[in-house]
Amino acid sequence: MLEISIAIILSCCALGAAIAALTGIGPALGEGGAVAKSCEAVGRQPEAKSAVTSTMIIGCALAETTGIYALFVAILLIFVAPGSFVNILMNALGR
Amino acid sequence: MTKRKPGFIIVDILYLSIAILPLLFGMALKIFTNPAESGISIHGARIFFKAPFILGGIVITETQINSLVAMLFILGMALFLTHGISKIPNTKRQFIAEWAVSKVEGLVGENMGQSFMNLVPFIMAILSLSAVSSLLTLIGIYPPTCDVNTIAGWALTVILFIEYYRFKCGPWGFIKSFLEPLPPLAPLNLIGEVATPFAMTLRHFGNVLSGSIIGALIAAFTAYVSKTVFGALPGILSEIPFFQIGIPAFLSLYFDLFSGCLQAFIFSMLAMLNISSAFDADGFEKRRAKREAKLKLAASQNSK
Numbered sequence: 001m002l003e004i005s006i007a008i009i010l011s012c013c014a015l016g017a018a019i020a021a022l023t024g025i026g027p028a029l030g031e032g033g034a035v036a037k038s039c040e041a042v043g044r045q046p047e048a049k050s051a052v053t054s055t056m057i058i059g060c061a062l063a064e065t066t067g068i069y070a071l072f073v074a075i076l077l078i079f080v081a082p083g084s085f086v087n088i089l090m091n092a093l094g095r
Numbered sequence: 096m097t098k099r100k101p102g103f104i105i106v107d108i109l110y111l112s113i114a115i116l117p118l119l120f121g122m123a124l125k126i127f128t129n130p131a132e133s134g135i136s137i138h139g140a141r142i143f144f145k146a147p148f149i150l151g152g153i154v155i156t157e158t159q160i161n162s163l164v165a166m167l168f169i170l171g172m173a174l175f176l177t178h179g180i181s182k183i184p185n186t187k188r189q190f191i192a193e194w195a196v197s198k199v200e201g202l203v204g205e206n207m208g209q210s211f212m213n214l215v216p217f218i219m220a221i222l223s224l225s226a227v228s229s230l231l232t233l234i235g236i237y238p239p240t241c242d243v244n245t246i247a248g249w250a251l252t253v254i255l256f257i258e259y260y261r262f263k264c265g266p267w268g269f270i271k272s273f274l275e276p277l278p279p280l281a282p283l284n285l286i287g288e289v290a291t292p293f294a295m296t297l298r299h300f301g302n303v304l305s306g307s308i309i310g311a312l313i314a315a316f317t318a319y320v321s322k323t324v325f326g327a328l329p330g331i332l333s334e335i336p337f338f339q340i341g342i343p344a345f346l347s348l349y350f351d352l353f354s355g356c357l358q359a360f361i362f363s364m365l366a367m368l369n370i371s372s373a374f375d376a377d378g379f380e381k382r383r384a385k386r387e388a389k390l391k392l393a394a395s396q397n398s399k
Contacts, residue, residue, distance in 0.1 A: 058368070061361040065294055068301035075304070 002093070009085045017077040023070030030063040103179060110178060114171025117164040121236045124160065140242050158242040165227045165239060195219075206364065207371040214370065217256070221249060222363040229303060229355025232347070240303045240358075243296060250292035253366045257291070260374040268378050295365055302358050306350035314343045 038056040042049050128141065144155040176192040184190055199219045203211055228239045239245045262269050273284045321338040 054364070057357065057361065058364055061298060061365070064302075065298060068298055068305075071301050071305055072297065075308075 005089055006086055009089065010082050013077045013082045013085070016081075017074040020070045020073040020077065024067055027064050027067035031060045034059045034063060099179075107175065107178060110171050110175040112171070114168050114175060117167040117171075118234060121161055121164040121231070122234055125236045140237060156242075157237045158239045158245055161231060161237055162228065162239040162245060164236075165224060165231060169223050169227055202364075203367060206367045208376075210376065211367075211371060211374075214256070214367075217252075218363050218367060221253075221366060222359050225249070225299070225359035225362055226356050229358060230351065232307070232351045232355070238303060238307075238355075240299065240355075241307055243300045246296045246299045246362075247292070249362070250296045253295065253369065254292045256366075256370050257288075257373040260370055264375050264378040264382055268375065268382065272373075272375065291369055295362060295369075298365075299358050299362050302354055306354050310343060310347055310350055313346055314339065317342055 034056055038052050041052045045052075128143070140156040140158040142154055142156050143160070146153045146155075173192075176188045178188070179186070180189045180192070184193060196215075196219070199222065200212070200215050203215050203218055207214065225240060228245070231238045261272055264272070273281050273288075275284070317338040321335075325335070325337055
């Protein structure tokens with residue numbers, strides 16, 4: 001029984017990490033839009049290329065934040081969560 | 096090119112050794128203290144030494160050693176590049192140093208305005224430290240930016256600057272800056288204030304960490320592929336991981352070189368934007384004008 005419970009905990013942590021990685025869709029769309037618009041802007045005004053590029057990089061960095069948070073959730077779920085969940089289970093069982 | 100004295104060259108070699116020797120020391124430390132690894136190994140900084148003290152003891156890790164290595168490298172390079180500078184630049188190193196300083200000055204002047212020119216050394220320090228720390232992966236030692244504590248320290252210095260510039264408009268201005276645009280929004284402003292260093296830390300750390308994790312995964316994957324493809328070869332040929340030659344290095348060109356420099360730029364850029372947006376220039380000018388008027392009034396009353 002205990003083995004099955006631990007197996008469920010581990011597999012759910014891995015599944016949760018996989019689902020958290022799906023957050024990458026959001027930043028990808030956002031950054032793609034930002035880069036597309038900045039390409040248009042450079043095409044329209046080639047003399048403003050450096051200003052557009054640095055603004056785009058800052059915007060991309062801000063848009064990336066949610067992706068980074070998702071990465072953190074995934075890393076915590078893989079490296080930290082299984083141990084703490086198993087500890088909770090052990091404490092609940094009194095072992 | 097003027098002919099140099101031998102003393103000049105000796106000091107040059109001294110400065111260069113300040114820059115280069117720590118790197119060799121870091122590599123030697125990595126070679127001698129790292130156990131042999133196989134497969135995927137993703138781990139934090141290695142702990143070298145732990146002394147008993149309050150709050151769980153003083154821990155000396157790879158992060159601290161490698162940050163010192165990066166700092167000494169920057170110190171040595173700065174000393175070397177500015178050694179023997181003259182009013183009219185005539186050496187290559189002076190051109191390089193002036194190029195770097197004028198670039199950062201232009202960045203600060205463009206993004207923060209001329210009133211923040213005293214922050215140029217701080218921005219330069221953060222930029223160079225972050226870039227050099229991230230680029231330490233190129234010589235194979237653990238980058239300090241891969242540890243969240245390093246970047247949290249930098250973000251804390253940035254938040255100190257933010258609060259300092261917020262406080263320049265006086266205590267009342269400090270409180271009033273949290274009550275904008277409406278007083279009921281004060282809790283949200285406080286949360287935003289706490290979230291700023293948090294987000295800056297996590298952005299930089301997450302990018303470097305994801306690069307290192309993907310690097311480890313690719314190295315393990317190429318080893319596995321070459322084992323399955325060339326495993327049937329006779330003798331020692333089956334042992335050589337052919338796919339590991341070149342492919343991980345090519346990918347680390349993006350993840351280490353480009354991403355490291357880009358994150359340094361983004362971190363210093365966000366620090367600049369946050370600091371300059373915390374400073375209320377109009378309020379500061381108004382306050383200073385008021386104070387000067389008061390002083391003038393007091394002086395005229397004293398003279399009567």
